[in-house]
Amino acid sequence: MQATEDLIRSVVRQVLTEMSSPVKNGRGHRGRFGIFDNVDDAVSAATTAFEELSERTMEDRKRIIDHIRRISIDQCVELGTMEMEETKIGRLPHKIEKLKTLGERTPGVEFMRSEVFSGDHGLAVIEHAPFGVIGAITPVTHSLPTITGNAVSMIAGGNTLVVNPHPSGKRVAVEGVRRFNEAIYRDLGIDNLICVLAEPTLETADALFNHRGIKLICVTGGPAVARAAMKSSKRAIVAGPGNPPVVIDETADLDRAARSIIKGASYDNNLLCIAEKEVFVVDEVFDAMLAAMDRAGAARLNAREVEALTKAAMVSTGEGEHKHFVPCKDLLGKDAAVLAKAAGRSVSADVELLFGETDEHNPFVPVEQMMPFVPFVRVRDVDEAIAKAKFYEHGYRHTAIIHSNNVRNMTKMGRALDTTLFVKNGPCMASLGLGGEGYLSFSIATPTGEGVTTPLTFTRERRCSLIDDLRILGK
Ligand code: NAD
8 A cells, every 4th residue: 555655656756857847858858748949859759749649549539639629619718819919910709719610620530430341352451540740830820720720630640740830820829739738648648749849930840841750741821831841852731822712603692692702701801711812703793793792791992992902902022023912911811990991991890891893903813812802803704704713813723612503604613723622602611611511620731632631631541451361241
């Protein structure tokens, strides 16, 4: 009896010592709760965590994930507010809702499965094994939500991860990761399943891309990081940029289209990569469509106001043939009322979206603006609308949307744009199971083709064959 109590006391002492004075390698990273200031230490800790996770059951993986889900849901107000205060882009209710939604709906262990081939020569079982430590790069538009979603799916697949967050969302990333790891450690005794670099830079991202201990990369971000990941020598899952076009033909339910565009394009002030960014409407219903937007509560800017907003919101960068517009940082992700002010107009704080007629050459059409102003372009017919939608989607093959009741037009557009997500008659988020069917992820792998990521995206196939036996069905 005395010996047992002594043993318990000594284990507790050891755990407390490890937590208060973390040392540099192996199991000594316990008590860091995933927070690191250099890539080597983070990868070493995540490797140890991976080895420990590999010894655990599927039930344990689920229990680990339940902690991440619980914290994302129960603490969404506090963490969402922290994200809003740090990043200063988007809208507070949506920051909160995103954490809750990802906690509730990210695919977890229930997505894991095996396949079997059973035949004359026995059995072959295909199982989905983890890669190991995954290097994840996350965007400022959804810093902690992306980490939450990545962590749930990657751990469900048996992996651990090291995150290089966007520098402008690093504090909330660190705080969320600390809370996840602490809860998991206290319940299951494994620390550092999710590691985060507290001072992320392009150099730490590069070091992660090239680290021998990193077995797979998953980046969620814009064109520069997508290109960098595709050039890396590691296998990369790339959730890249988009510029989702909307087509409206003469058969569309215009009021439904207007409500959908407002819901999708205004969500978190248009920060979603899937959000409606520019709209092509056939001439026959163009004026009626703008009237439907008025009725649905968006604020219409006139030509002079659109011009003023464009001057304030778009800045030119690059030289010669590389010259192009980018969104101005001061207005990116800001409220419609703030954009309206820049346009010389006053709208009430509860207006969610601005819109106005432009031609296709207005920078709001080609640029992924991430602002709650949507340009409406008048086109001759649906063929011209689809052609322009394809052109301004830039071949990202990310997301496209049509409002139509003509199945032929839907089919034509689906074929022409060849996007990962193609939404008909709903807001963009319906394609992620939010008001539509299917499941959710905030890392939608576009150029590399994995689509809406799930735990299986982060696994390797392994085949186990038994020759000539265990086919129990007879000859
Ligand atoms: P961003 O490209 O500026 O940054 C994304 C991440 O990449 C950050 O962590 C950043 O520090 C890092 N980064 C940037 N350049 C890099 C480089 N050369 N090497 C290594 N790391 C680099 O994007 P953002 O503003 O944070 O996020 C918005 C972008 O992300 C939009 O283009 C949006 O479409 C895209 N996005 C895509 C998805 C998707 O699922 N496909 C989801 C969310 C956001």
